[in-house]
Amino acid sequence: MCFTFYFTVSGPAVFNCPGDIYLPISLSSSLEESAALVTWTAPMSAGQPSENNPNDPYGYYSIGGEPASITYEFTAGSGISICTFNVTVYEGNDAPQIGTCPAFAQVFPVYPNQAVYVYTAPTCTDQNGNVTTVICDPPSATLVAPATEIVCTCSDASGLTDNCTISGSGGNTQPGPPNCPDTELTVATFGGSSTAVVTYGPFICSDAEQVTIVASCNPVSGSVFSIAGNTRPDPPNCPDTGLTVTAIEGSSTAVATYGPFTCNDAEQGTLLASCNPVSGSAFNFGENTVVTCTCTDNGGLTSSCNLFVNVVEAAFFTPENHLSITSPNFANAYPAGVTQSVTVASNVNLGARLLFFTVPNGEVLTIGRGTIIGENTLRTFQDTTFNGITTAERNILFGENTFWVRFVSTAISVENSQGYVLSVYEGTWFRF
DSSP states (O other), rough: OOOOOOOOOOOEEEEOOOOOEEEEEEGGGEETTEEEEOOOOOESSSEEEOOSSSSSSSEEBBBTTOEEEEEEEEEEEEEEEEEEEEEEEESOOOOOOEEOOOSOOOOOEEEETEEEEOOOOEEEEETTOOOOOEEEEEEETTTEEEOHHHHHHETTTOOEEEEEESSSSOOOOOOOOOOSSSSHHHHHOOOOSEEHHHEOOOEEETTTTEEEEEOOOOSTTEEEEEEETOOOOOOOOOOOTOOEEOOTOOOEEEEEEEOOOEEEEETTEEEEEESOTTTTTTEEEEEEEEEEEEOOOOSSOOOEEEEEEEEEEEEEEEEEEEEEOOTTTTTOOOSSSEEEEEEEESSSOOOOOOEEEETTTTTTTEEEESSSTTTSSEEEESSSSGSSSSSSHHHHEOOSSEEEEEEOOOOSSSOOOOEEEEEEEEEEEEOO
């Protein structure tokens, strides 16, 4: 099997590189009829700016002319980073057009009075060539109250908008409680027996989608109960908030751990509850699974609670701007006995993906959160080949806008095209 790798010398990080600018003349300040003033925020970098970079973040550009290309360059050593965008000024402006919203969101009840909405956001187009963004509120995969209406809004660079709505009532909703009687059920024993068979129910729940649902009881009707004097244990201490676990990328299940839960019993003190499914079981993505935990006393009396377990997908980044960090002199042979330390900062949350890692024994790559190298370590790669690293290990979400990288070279000599390549992304929380 043959692999081909492509590598480049990395320049300094460049932040806040503007996207293409489309300006309708009706929103600009005109110098004369044939030109309009356009402003932008200049990009930033720790590198050395080129003397050819624009002196000011503004200029006058022809109305209806060809797009003007604006370029900023920054250097650090032999590395060069370039930020390029176009400026276009045109007459008039029309609102963007949002696509068709889904009629309903998928609704996954998590626990009473809350649910997770999952849906696909609509697309948006702009006939004037403006850059458009679509923001839906509440976002997909968000925990909200049932029947919440979702509003998706498309905006262009000039502030014009279009929107559509998604119904939050089209999914499944939590059924109402069963109609158990408020009074206790008393049954007499016969012939000196200390137990009696007790029958009850059936009990019914109301449901918005299925109208009525027959409740299941534990113990079932017709079970044997002990004579009065033994009291039922209190319900186990299941959390009311339920449990949400995250599936790793590419997996449709996740393992959930919970408990142990206990009950207080007037006669026996503390009882340990048994749960079904047991803690450590795998749960399917998108299903609101009910875990039933039950305490049973010596007289056979029981008490239960329900724990709602919901599995959601892992969140990753949508890449916007990105840069690469590589081992020294990559892809040429890098020197031994060198420690490379790098810190990265941005004004948005950061994520990274390890694109390549092939080193001799003894080389160590460590990545952590924050700006203090050695603290809050998230990943350590050592003495392995890239094929031995899982996808989940390669993707790193820092949860903040700073991180550090340290690479320690101890080998006496290495071959060309060995080392590491780490791609850094800044963007919104979603998926690589």
